[in-house]
Amino acid sequence: MQPTQITDTLENHWLNELKHHPNNPSFIRATLRTLGWTPFLLGILTLISGLGLISQGLLLTFLMKYFEPCSSMLSWHAWSLAIGIVLTTLLTSFVNHTV
16 A cells, blocks of 8 residues: 555544544544554564563573572572573564564
8 A cells, every 4th residue: 555545544534533523533543444453563562572672681680690609599590580581582582573
């Protein structure tokens, strides 16, 4: 679909929105009618991927404290962090390859 077609379709949906909901028009409803849910879902998946990458770095930072001399971190805590790193890696990989 060409950008001019999308613009015209969005304008028509906006005018219909103003006609049907004069007191409370919603540009989001008009946009959803024009584009559907795909752009919003892709944005959510991208956000999840970014949060996964941030979480992965934080978990790795905490796990490195286990390997410091005289660390008081319990081994089950270190294992939990390692499993969390693996799970966030799998999650971000899955999300990035589906988008």
